């Protein structure tokens with residue numbers, strides 16, 4: 001484990017990382033723990049969380065400094081129980097990284113109400129209810145806190161995944177609203193938007209072919225690692241960040257600035273669609 005930041009940056013602090021069992025969330029949890037934080041991870045699958053706790057133990061993080069417990073952020077009661085567990089064990093929360101999220105590809109016209117809601121609940125509602133719970137029970141009473149929301153690069157829309165595009169845009173706007181509401185109360189809240197070009201457990205689900213397309217659509221012509229995302233999250237989560245709030249930062253190799261991010265099939269009957277292309 002390595003970090004560009006000084007050891008002890010998060011000494012005596014407690015950080016919650018949602019979706020901390022894999023990918024970008026796990027990279028954040030490892031870096032925060034390396035820098036002295038006690039870390040609490042959640043996700044839906046206990047096996048992933050156990051593996052993450054083992055990884056942290058392998059980094060030399062004492063077991064007492066880690067809490068890894070299942071919590072589906074789509075369920076406000078599970079959020080309340082998880083935050084209660086964190087406060088019961090560590091007594092405070094200084095940092096919240098709202099990283100849990102995900103979706104499935106689908107043409108918008110095929111999305112069912114249940115499918116739309118599953119994704120909006122996962123990415124927008126889950127982020128809000130976790131933030132509200134942590135703010136009410138820990139950060140607002142303490143008049144301090146750093147929140148980082150992990151979204152996605154949606155500034156050009158998200159064709160083929162409109163549900164997540166709408167939800168992530170909602171999180172970005174929420175970030176701006178809460179930044180102002182809580183500015184005088186010691187809380188800083190920002191968002192980090194990875195491009196579709198981060199090689200992680202998440203993007204591996206989309207397959208090598210799409211990842212290669214994402215690489216080619218990136219001006220920097222390479223994929224990034226989860227650690228390259230986590231170091232920005234970690235800075236924004238630290239007390240060294242006092243003057244940045246309500247901002248959204250892309251970590252995307254310039255991807256939104258140029259060219260096709262990815263292609264979706266032309267709908268049937270679209271003018272110019274080749275006859276053999278199906279929507």
Ligand SMILES: CCCCCCC/C=C/C(=O)SCCNC(=O)CCNC(=O)[C@H](O)C(C)(C)COP(=O)(O)OP(=O)(O)OC[C@H]1O[C@@H](n2cnc3c(N)ncnc32)[C@H](O)[C@@H]1OP(=O)(O)O
Pocket residue numbers: 101102103104105106112114115116118119122152195196197201202203205206210211214
């Ligand atoms: C390389 C470039 C590629 C582009 C990458 C874009 C950048 C983004 C990257 C990432 O986000 S990385 C993280 C990737 N990981 C994931 O996205 C997985 C997370 N997804 C999920 O956990 C689930 O899909 C969900 C969104 C949480 C839904 O889970 P849930 O358990 O609630 O689903 P169900 O109850 O089974 O279904 C509800 C509803 O949703 C429809 N649905 C679910 N999955 C699919 C699917 N794969 N395809 C189509 N529809 C799906 C399902 O049909 C249900 O609706 P109905 O059955 O009633 O129609």
Ligand SMILES: NC(=O)C1=CN([C@@H]2O[C@H](COP(=O)(O)OP(=O)(O)OC[C@H]3O[C@@H](n4cnc5c(N)ncnc54)[C@H](OP(=O)(O)O)[C@@H]3O)[C@@H](O)[C@H]2O)C=CC1
Pocket residue numbers: 018019020021022023024025042043044045046048071072073074099100101102103122126150151152153193194195196197198199200201202203
């Ligand atoms: N990698 C990339 O290129 C990009 C990633 N992102 C976003 O960055 C974040 C991290 O992604 P990445 O690390 O790549 O992918 P991963 O799939 O590895 O990480 C997502 C994590 O979120 C957890 N999670 C998902 N849904 C829930 C839920 N309802 N409740 C609790 N935990 C949940 C998953 O754990 P479990 O399955 O156990 O619940 C998993 O650990 C996600 O929000 C993703 O959408 C955005 C754009 C691009």
